[in-house]
Amino acid sequence: MYSTYEIAADAECEADPSDRQKIVILGGGPNRIGQGIEFDYCCVHACYTLADAGYETIMVNCNPETVSTDYDTSDRLYFEPLTDEDVISIIRREAENGDLRGVIVQLGGQTPLKIAAALEAESIPILGTSPDAIDLAEDRERFQLLLKKLGLLQPENGIAHSADEARDIVQRIGLPVVIRPSYVLGGRAMEVVHQMDDLEHYMRDAVVVSGKNPVLIDRFLNNAVEVDVDALCDGSDIYIGGIMEHIEEAGIHSGDSACSLPPQHLSDKTLDALKQQTKDLALALNVVGLMNIQFAIRKNKIYLLEVNPRGSRTVPFVAKTTGVPLAKIASCIMAGEKLASYNLTERHLPHVAVKEAVFPFARFPGVDVFLGPEMKSTGEVMGVGDSFGEAFAKASLGVGDILPTGGRAFLSVKDSDKAHLPEVAKELIALGFTLVGTSGTQRVLLAAGVECGKIQKVNEGRPDVSDMLKNEQIDLIINTTEGRQSIADSAVIRRLALQNKVCYTTTLTGGEAFCIAIRQGQGEQVRSLQDLHSRIQQG
Numbered sequence: 184m185y186s187t188y189e190i191a192a193d194a195e196c197e198a199d200p201s202d203r204q205k206i207v208i209l210g211g212g213p214n215r216i217g218q219g220i221e222f223d224y225c226c227v228h229a230c231y232t233l234a235d236a237g238y239e240t241i242m243v244n245c246n247p248e249t250v251s252t253d254y255d256t257s258d259r260l261y262f263e264p265l266t267d268e269d270v271i272s273i274i275r276r277e278a279e280n281g282d283l284r285g286v287i288v289q290l291g292g293q294t295p296l297k298i299a300a301a302l303e304a305e306s307i308p309i310l311g312t313s314p315d316a317i318d319l320a321e322d323r324e325r326f327q328l329l330l331k332k333l334g335l336l337q338p339e340n341g342i343a344h345s346a347d348e349a350r351d352i353v354q355r356i357g358l359p360v361v362i363r364p365s366y367v368l369g370g371r372a373m374e375v376v377h378q379m380d381d382l383e384h385y386m387r388d389a390v391v392v393s394g395k396n397p398v399l400i401d402r403f404l405n406n407a408v409e410v411d412v413d414a415l416c417d418g419s420d421i422y423i424g425g426i427m428e429h430i431e432e433a434g435i436h437s438g439d440s441a442c443s444l445p446p447q448h449l450s451d452k453t454l455d456a457l458k459q460q461t462k463d464l465a466l467a468l469n470v471v472g473l474m475n476i477q478f479a480i481r482k483n484k485i486y487l488l489e490v491n492p493r494g495s496r497t498v499p500f501v502a503k504t505t506g507v508p509l510a511k512i513a514s515c516i517m518a519g520e521k522l523a524s525y526n527l528t529e530r531h532l533p534h535v536a537v538k539e540a541v542f543p544f545a546r547f548p549g550v551d552v553f554l555g556p557e558m559k560s561t562g563e564v565m566g567v568g569d570s571f572g573e574a575f576a577k578a579s580l581g582v583g584d585i586l587p588t589g590g591r592a593f594l595s596v597k598d599s600d601k602a603h604l605p606e607v608a609k610e611l612i613a614l615g616f617t618l619v620g621t622s623g624t625q626r627v628l629l630a631a632g633v634e635c636g637k638i639q640k641v642n643e644g645r646p647d648v649s650d651m652l653k654n655e656q657i658d659l660i661i662n663t664t665e666g667r668q669s670i671a672d673s674a675v676i677r678r679l680a681l682q683n684k685v686c687y688t689t690t691l692t693g694g695e696a697f698c699i700a701i702r703q704g705q706g707e708q709v710r711s712l713q714d715l716h717s718r719i720q721q722g
Contacts, residue, residue, distance in 0.1 A: 203237065203238065203239045203281070203282075204238055204239065204281075204282045204284040205238070205239045205240075205241055205277055205281050205282060205283045205284060206233055206238045206239070206241065206285060206286075206518065207241045207242075207243060207274055207277065207283070207285070207286040207287070208226050208229055208230060208233075208240060208241065208242050208243070208251075208257070208286075208287045208290065208291075209226075209243050209244075209265060209270065209286065209287065209288050209290075209291050209294075209295035209298065210222070210223065210226050210242060210244025210245075210246065210249070210251050210252075210265070210291045210295070211223060211226070211246070211265075211291035211292040211295070212245055212246060212264075212265045212291070212294045213245065213246050214246060214249070216558055216559065216560070218292045218293065218294060219438075219496060219561070219562065220249065220562070221496040221497070221499050222290065222291050222292040222494060222496065223244075223246070223249040223250060224250075224498070224510065225290040225291075225473075225494040225498055225499075225513075226242065226244070226251045226291055227250045227256055228508065228510035228514065229287060229510060229511070229513070229514035230242060230251070230256050230257045231256075231511075232514050232515060233514055233515075233518060234257070234258065236518070238284065238518065239258045239259075239281070240259075241257060241258065241259045241260075241261070241273075241277055242256065242257035242259070242260050242261070243260075243261045243263060243265065243269075243270055244260075244261075244265070244291075245262055245263060245264050245265065247262075261273050265291075265294050265298065267301040267302075270298055270301075270302070271302065271305055271307070274286060274302070274307055283308070284308070284310070285308035285310035286302060286307060286308065286310060287311060287514065287517055288302070288311070289311050289312060289317075289472050289473060289492065289493035289494055289517070290493070290510065290513070290514070291494075292494075296493060299314040299317055300314050300318070302314075310472075310517040310518060311471045311472035311516070311517035312468070312470050312471050312472055312474075312493070313469065313471075316468045316469050316470065316492055317492050319468060320468055320491065320492050323340070323399060324342070326490070327340075329467060329468075330487060332467075333460075333463050333464070333467060335460060335463070335464075335485075336484060336485060336486045336487065337486060337487050337488075338401045338402040338403075338404055338486050338488070339355075339356040339357075339401070339402040340352075340356070340400060340401040340402065341356065341400050342397045342398075342399060342400070343397055343398050343400055344397045346383075346387075349362070349382065349386055349398060349400060350379075350382065352400045353376070353379070353382055356400070356402045357402065358376065358377060358378065358379070359375055359376060359377045359403040359405070359665075360375070360376050360382075360400050360401060360402060361373065361374070361375055361376075361400070361402075361403045361434070361556055362374055362376055362382070362385060362398055362399070362400050362401075363399050363556070364396065364398055373436070373555075374555065374556060374557070375403055375434055375555060375556055375665070377665050377666045378666060381666065381667045384667065386398075401488075403433075403434065404433050404479050404481045404486060405481075406432065406481065406599070407432065407433035407479040407480060407481035407486070408428060408429065408432070408448065408449075408479065408480045408481075409428075409429040409431075409433040409435075409437065409440065409477065409478070409479050409480075409488070410426060410427065410428055410429065410446065410449070410457060410477070410478040410479070410480060411425075411426075411427040411429070411475065411476070411477055411478075411495070411497055412425070412426050412427070412461050412475070412476045412477075413425050413427075413473070413474075413475050413495060413497055413498060413501050413509065414461050414462075414465055414470075414473070414475075414476070415472070415473060415474075415509060415516065415522060416465040416466070416471065416472070416474060416516075416522070417471055417516045417520075417522040417523075418466075418469055418470070418471050419466075419521075420521070420522040421461065421465045421466070421522075422512075422522060423458050423462075424498075424501050424502075424505070424507060424509050425444050425497070425500075425501035425505060426444070426445070426449075426454060426457055426458075427442040427443065427444045427446065427497060427500075427501070427538070428442060428443050428444075428446030428447060428448060428449060429441070429442045430442060430443065430537075430575075430692055430693060431554065431690045431692055431693055432690055432691075432692050433479045433481075434555065434556060435554045435556070436554075436555070436556050436557060436558040436559075437477055438496055438540065438558040438560055439540045439542075439554050439558055439559055439560045440540070440554075441537060441538060441540065441575070441693075441696070442497075442538050443535060443536070443537050443538075443571055443574070443575075444500070444504050444505075444532070444535070444536045444537075444538075445532050445535065447535075447571050449480070453480060453483075453485070456485055457478060460476075460478075460485065460487070461476055464476060464487075464490055468490070468492055470492050471516060471517060472492075472493075472494075472513045472514075472516055472517045473493060473494040473495070473498065473509065473513045474490065474491065474492050474493070475490075475491040475497065476489070476490050476491075477489045477490075494509075494510060494513065496563075497538070498510055500536070500538045500563070500565055503536075503565060503712055504532070504534075504536040504565070504567070505532065505719065506715070506716035506720070512525065532719065533718045533719065534567050534569060534574070534715060535567070535569070535570060535571045535573075535574045536565055536566070536567045536574055537565070537566045537567075537571070537574040537575045537577070538563050538564070538565055539564050539565075539566065539575075539578035539581065540560035540562070540582070541560055541561060541562035541563055541564060541582050542559055542560050542561065542582075543559075543561045544559075548678075551670070551674045551677065551678070552677040552678070552680075552681055552689075553664075553670050553673075553674065553689055554689050554690070564581030564582055565578065566578030566579070566580070566581060567710065567715060568704070568708070569708075570703045571696075571700075571703070572699040572700045572701075572702055572703020572704045573700075573703055573704045573708075575696050575699065575700040575704065576700040576701075576704025579686075579700060584686050585686070586686055586697060586700055586701050586704065587616075587658040587659050587686060588614070588615065588701060589614065589615035589616060589658070590615075590616060590657075590658030590659065591616065591618075591619060591651075591656060591657050591658055591659075592611050592616040592617070592618055592619070592657070592660070592661065593619050593620065593638065593651070593657045593659070593660045593661070594608065594618060594619070594621075594624050594628070594635070594662075595620055595621040595623075595640075595648075595661075595662050595663075595664075595673070595676075596661065596662070596663045596691060597663045597665050597669070598623075599665075600663050600691045601624070601627045603691060604624065604627060604628065604691065605627070605628060605631035605633050607691060607694050607695055608633045608635065609633055610695075610698040610702075611659075611698060612633070612634070614698065614701050614702060616658070616659065617634075618634065618635040618636065619635065619636040619637070619638045619651075619657075620635050620636070620637065620638065621637075621638060621640050621648075622637060625637045638651065641672065641673075641676065648676055649676065649679055652679040652680060652683055652685065653679065653683070655683065657680075657685055658685065658686070659685070659686050659687070659697065660676065660680050660685055660686070660687035660688070661691065661693075661694035661697075662687065662688075662689060663690055663691055664689070
């Protein structure tokens with residue numbers, strides 16, 4: 184069972200109050216997809232904690248919609264762009280008028296990290312993880328060497344500086360692949376490629392590839408479970424803050440995927456291996472502060488997808504679920520406190536929390552709601568319950584989805600999902616749904632002894648699925664697809680589902696979660712976070 188930890192109330196970050204050293208905290212800049220309010224949360228908690236510890240806090244950020252730019256959050260606010268030139272100028276001015284302890288760059292997402300190397304070049308002290316360690320995690324070739332040294336698995340991959348190189352890499356590692364530009368935020372222009380024609384289209388229309396702007400190509404792991412891990416490290420000791428199991432299968436951007444804490448389907452052996460690999464990486468990278476790792480688990484093998492030696496967008500979710508203020512502790516560690524000075528005792532979580540993404544699709548009529556490796560969400564909600572189903576039902580309600588308790592469910596899934604579809608279909612029937620599906624899906628279900636009506640695909644004949652949606656004859660949709668053309672053909676279904684407020688999912692694992700939530704999520708209780716944290720302390 185997953186465990187969390189309690190922090191003793193008297194464990195605080197300490198500084199000499201007679202010597203007000205300055206600490207500069209770099210924010211995340213304007214909110215946009217991939218860089219959200221979660222990073223502002225981390226910066227604000229750092230300001231409050233370091234101020235209480237006796238430091239003079241200086242915030243640099245240019246977002247009027249965040250708490251970090253409130254006049255009373257920090258001792259001094261610079262409402263300036265987060266560019267090398269502006270930040271260096273501000274820090275130089277502050278250093279002239281007092282004792283500058285250093286700059287925190289790992290709490291504002293990817294934006295401050297890009298400034299770290301320029302700050303170090305100007306001999307400006309960086310608190311926490313060093314710029315070289317940050318580069319080690321982001322530089323594909325250096326990172327591969329580190330993983331080989333540690334004996335950790337990674338999906339086969341390559342770096343292409345031209346379309347010809349991309350073709351050679353794909354032929355070597357095989358389809359499908361995940362392809363993306365280097366040094367981007369939120370998975371921008373990232374795509375799962377299933378056919379060579381899609382690769383040609385991507386290389387021709389999606390990105391500009393050159394020696395300075397290569398694309399990264401990774402073997403896509405079909406039917407894998409993705410896992411996020413948030414951890415704290417002071418360079419010698421490590422604390423695992425949270426292990427989150429994604430509800431959607433691998434291939435959905437971590438910012439768009441729902442996840443549960445504690446994980447629901449991972450064995451103790453797998454959890455122990457995840458913790459050990461996290462500790463090995465934290466020490467090898469000499470992390471001081473926060474770190475986020477993304478893993479994929481396929482056929483009992485753990486593959487490392489990505490390491491971010493900084494605060495992640497899941498930090499607030501983990502902190503609220505467990506009651507452990509990760510951002511506050513991280514800011515103290517970066518200021519020089521040791522993790523061993525905190526009284527951490529192992530406690531089990533008496534509840535389940537689910538994070539669900541909030542999407543802006545209703546405001547953008549032309550945008551396809553299909554989820555993939557490029558991030559589309561603009562926020563998140565959290566549901567907590569005694570069971571996974573109750574927590575997921577609350578999270579769904581939080582994003583505006585009212586789960587149906589019966590009616591007609593429309594099923595249409597890709598070939599790789601058809602083997603597992605009958606189990607989900609039987610669960611839907613047990614919950615009171617009647618089923619309709621496209622011809623291929625119907626054949627699979629009938630062969631498995633599951634009753635299912637037939638419905639025409641869009642443009643196959645009338646009435647089709649779009650007509651039933653317009654006539655409010657469908658209450659739930661499970662529609663999975665892959666490949667550029669198939670995704671485009673099914674876009675009208677997702678758009679009509681959104682317009683008619685019909686619950687839908689584009690992954691089979693999402694459909695399984697719907698079933699569990701409908702079965703377990705009745706009679707949800709409302710609790711405060713304070714009550715949840717009291718229950719953790721009581722064991």
